[in-house]
Amino acid sequence: MRKFYQSVGVEAADTGHVVTLDGRMVKTPAKASLVLPTRALADAVAAEWDAQEDKILPDTMPQTRLASTALDRVAPRHSDVVAEVAAFGGTDLLCYRADEPEELIRRQNRVWNPYLEWVRVELGAPLRVTNGILPVAQEDIALEHLKARVAGHDAFELTALHGLTNALGSLVLALAYMEGFSLLEAVWQASILDATHQEEQWGLDDEVAEKRAFQHADLTATAEFISHLRNK
Template sequence: MYHFKYKNFVVTFNIVRYMATLKRFYRKTNILLSDGKFEITLDQRKLKTPQRKVLQVDSKPLALAIAAEWDMQKNTIDKSSMHLTALCNTVIDNPHNHTKQDMVNYIVNCLEMDTILFHSYENEELYKLQTENWDPLVQWFCDNYGVNLIKTQSIKAPTVPLETKAILTRHLMSHNYSAVCGFMYGVDAIKSVILTLAAAERVISIKEAVRQSRLEENYQVSHWGSVEWFHDHNKYDLQSRLAAAILFVHLNSYSVSYQPKIDKNVD
């Protein structure tokens, strides 16, 4: 398990070993500065994307985190655990030709299927648990963004007002392309726009966001038991994905790039 600290964020990447397909071919990793961008090297080779483009980022901490992902690989390379690398590849290659507006529209539409807006209509005990845990987060979302949301107790999706969608769209569009890609990655991981934004705003921790997203599953496990190793694996996988997404958002929102010092004594 690897812990990466940046400012007030301490995120944990749980590395789960899957079936390996590629042996480690390098001894050490490093980063270098090239034309104001940071690149990652594997020995003397520059890391490249699946489309053979040089992987470059604006943020030095992000470059260090990506290098750490590669440095953590042992005898074999497990690409499925390297979420920051995958995010950078997606941003640079853009294999589906997504615009920022495309991704923002996708995230906003996901609000209608947000996990914590769907409350149980069959189990009173579960409904009470959901209300106690989820209602404060929904209220935070409404207060923070000045919007209205209504939860549902049926399989029918809740109606999200057009004004709410417009406000959320403006908020997401204020971020750069890379950050929006990070938001989308987080939403896809835990199936919740509200929890992803709450984690990004530091209202809740990564672990808490994942716990809330798995509330119904945890309830069922408490009553019927868990499948050995499966539920823990799922929890840690979601934590690593969301942690990478939130870190990606912040490191791309507050890029730390090299700027040469200016000698004031030079005319």
């Protein structure tokens, strides 16, 4: 789409803030009003629109995309998205451990165990660990506590949590970042621990490196989205 506006603005609305293009409110792809909960997020979305040149490139507008997703796709089906995100707890990455080599086993224990201890103590969700790929059944109470924690997020934060969980392959790591237990780079490194160990032995394929760079960029954009949401 060619750029069709000259000026970008931010205005207060009854329930938040809106971004305007030549005085007209930005809409979501589903034609809903893009009402944003914080001025910080509105400013970030406005900056993305302002940065567009001759053509509007959606791939360069992650804050706009996440906000639109929250309003169009998450808010109308909040309970379904909660269930989808919470389901990661039943097969969390951190619960599936290598049975060899010893160095990888030690590294998994050192890096992953503190997260499982945190989720046990702080969220009341003790998760069982297994070796290999055979599924391990988690206790219902643990899964219920994880789901309750997920359900406590509004549509905007749930959108972010959904993105983090998918990118990291772990609900535990995503919650650890969302709730301030761990830094973004730490949960990212924890999520690629197995791959990193293998790459130390065999090297990193260029295609894998490119894909990982995109994943990391998405993760960073989601973290910025959370920061904007919490900057009242």
